[in-house]
Amino acid sequence: MFTETLGTMQDRASPTRPQASLSASSDTLLSPRLSALAAEASPPELWRDVRVAVAVSGGADSVALFRWLLAEKQAGGGRGDVVVLHYDHRVRGDQSEADASWVAKLAAAHDARCVAEAAPIVGPRSEEALRDERRGFYRRATDELGARYLATGHTADDQAETVLFRLLRGAGPRGAAGIRATAPLSESCTLVRPLLGATRDDVLAYLADLRQPYREDVSNADDAYTRNWLRGAVLPLLAERFPAVRQDLAAFATRAAETADLVATLAESLLDGALLVGELETEAMAENAADSVTLQTALFAQSPRPLVTEALRAVWRRARWPQQAMTARHWRQLTDLATQSAPAAAVILPGKVRVERRDDRLTLARPPSEGSC
Numbered sequence: 001m002f003t004e005t006l007g008t009m010q011d012r013a014s015p016t017r018p019q020a021s022l023s024a025s026s027d028t029l030l031s032p033r034l035s036a037l038a039a040e041a042s043p044p045e046l047w048r049d050v051r052v053a054v055a056v057s058g059g060a061d062s063v064a065l066f067r068w069l070l071a072e073k074q075a076g077g078g079r080g081d082v083v084v085l086h087y088d089h090r091v092r093g094d095q096s097e098a099d100a101s102w103v104a105k106l107a108a109a110h111d112a113r114c115v116a117e118a119a120p121i122v123g124p125r126s127e128e129a130l131r132d133e134r135r136g137f138y139r140r141a142t143d144e145l146g147a148r149y150l151a152t153g154h155t156a157d158d159q160a161e162t163v164l165f166r167l168l169r170g171a172g173p174r175g176a177a178g179i180r181a182t183a184p185l186s187e188s189c190t191l192v193r194p195l196l197g198a199t200r201d202d203v204l205a206y207l208a209d210l211r212q213p214y215r216e217d218v219s220n221a222d223d224a225y226t227r228n229w230l231r232g233a234v235l236p237l238l239a240e241r242f243p244a245v246r247q248d249l250a251a252f253a254t255r256a257a258e259t260a261d262l263v264a265t266l267a268e269s270l271l272d273g274a275l276l277v278g279e280l281e282t283e284a285m286a287e288n289a290a291d292s293v294t295l296q297t298a299l300f301a302q303s304p305r306p307l308v309t310e311a312l313r314a315v316w317r318r319a320r321w322p323q324q325a326m327t328a329r330h331w332r333q334l335t336d337l338a339t340q341s342a343p344a345a346a347v348i349l350p351g352k353v354r355v356e357r358r359d360d361r362l363t364l365a366r367p368p369s370e371g372s373c
Contacts, residue, residue: 033198033202033205034064034068034195034198034202034203034205034206035068035071035072035206037195037197037198037202038065038068038194038195038197038198039072039194040197041181041192041193041194041195041196041197042151042192042194044072044073044076045076047080047148047149048072048073048076048077048078048079048080049078049079049080050079050080050147050148050149051080051081051082051083051145051146051147051148052069052080052081052082052083052147052148052149052150052151053082053083053084053085053115053138053141053142053145053147053149053150053151053189054066054069054082054083054084054085054150054151054152055085055086055087055134055138055150055151055152055153056084056085056086056103056106056107056153057086057099057103057215057217058086058099058102058103058106058214058215058217059153059214059215059216059217060200060203060204060207060214061153061154061155061158061195061200061203062152062153063106063153063207063212063214063215064153064195064203064206064207064212064214065151065152065153065194065195066082066084066106066107066110066112067206067207067210067212068194068195068206069082069151069194070082070110070112080148081112081113082112083112083113083114083115083145083147084103084106084107084112084113084114084115085114085115085116085137085138085141085142085150086099086100086103086104086114086115086116086117087116087117087118087119087133087134087137087138088100088116088117088118088119089119089125089130089133089134090118090119090121090122090123091119091122091123091124091125091130092217092218095217095218098215099215099217100116100118102215103116103215104116115141115145117137117141119133127225127227135185138150138185139185139186139189142185142186142188142189143186143188143189146188147189148188148189148190149189149190149191149192150185150189150190150191150192151192151193151194152191152192152193153193153195153203154179154193154195154196155195155196155198155199155200155202155203156196156197156198156199156200156246156247156250157199157200157231157235157246158179158196159178159179159196159246159249159250159253160235160245160246160247160249160250161227161230161231161235162178162179162253163176163178163249163250163252163253163256164230164234164235164249165226165227165230166178170328173256173259173260173263174256174260174263174264174310176252176253176256176260177253177256177257177260178249178250178253178256178257179193179196179253180193180257181193181196199246263306263307263310264310264314266307266310267307267310267311267313267314268311268314270299270300270303270307270308270311271295271311271314271315271318273299274295274296274297274299274300274311275293275294275295275296276294276295276296291365291366291367291368292363292364292365292366293315293319293363293364293365294361294362294363294364295315295338295361295362295363295364296360296361297338297339297357297360297361297362298360300338300339300362301339301341305335305339308335308338308339309331309332309334309335312331312334312335312338313331315364319364319366321351321353321366322350322351325350325351326349326350326351330349330350333347333349334347334349334355337355337357337362338357338362340357343357344357351366352366352367353365353366354366
């Protein structure tokens with residue numbers, strides 16, 4: 001159940017500099033660089049007439065995004081409104097509660113609704129677990145609010161960290177594409193990242209111009225988290241030798257995304273040709289998880305191996321089977337079965353997916369009781 005806060009909570013911790021009132025500024029012409037970059041990424045005329053939810057942790061990036069959305073909304077009018085979403089992970093004790101209180105107070109100072117939720121458990125979890133919890137809250141909240149968009153404050157610095165992190169873990173073009181400017185959050189809500197072209201320096205300059213304080217998460221300095229280590233130690237060291245490293249990594253992500261999108265389009269066509277008639281012809285047909293899929297392998301033998309692998313990934317997406325446990329080794333094993341001509345024994349892949357090759361047919365089956373991902 002969500003909690004809607006209206007500014008009644010007390011601020012129990014001091015924000016970071018610049019120290020200033022939380023009340024709205026009347027000057028909407030400040031920091032033209034950040035405003036121009038955000039407006040180019042998310043043209044206000046596309047969202048002024050609908051409800052936009054904005055994820056606000058209290059940190060500099062999300063606070064700057066909130067202020068920019070409000071300024072554009074106030075300048076251009078429209079029937080829509082801006083609603084603040086805040087998720088308390090409950091991993092930092094009183095500081096987490098103080099963040100929630102501070103965000104509620106910020107929203108109230110600007111006459112914005114604030115919908116918050118606290119995690120059901122207390123204590124440290126993996127970065128992946130925290131992200132999944134947060135995403136679940138965003139989906140539920142935007143659905144309940146009827147929000148058409150959810151805006152998050154990812155910047156070019158976040159993009160550089162993400163790309164470097166994924167490359168170090170052996171990502172291919174799809175992973176190297178990094179953070180996308182837009183992505184589906186749910187069937188009715190789109191995730192947008194208006195600040196993805198702006199740097200963290202742009203964000204801080206914008207907040208300084210507005211004299212807008214923000215919260216600092218002390219756990220961001222903990223190098224035990226790989227992303228913190230990349231942000232605080234690795235990227236600054238790389239920047240000493242390659243000053244434009246963040247911009248270059250972001251540009252690389254754009255090129256990787258273009259390549260990945262092209263491969264995905266070609267792979268979908270390859271899959272459509274390999275599927276037996278009536279099986280997973282479109283994603284819209286797969287309202288529930290499929291129990292089995294049968295592929296004709298003749299086209300696979302004539303196609304580039306990376307394209308075959310991507311087509312097999314598309315099977316998982318269309319069938320709504322979980323992909324998290326599928327490693328690079330599993331995809332290689334599956335591609336071998338799809339492209340080789342020699343007989344092979346059936347294999348069991350993560351998610352209890354049984355794969356069997358018989359002559360020119362590849363059958364993938366999952367127990368019906370496993371349900372959808």
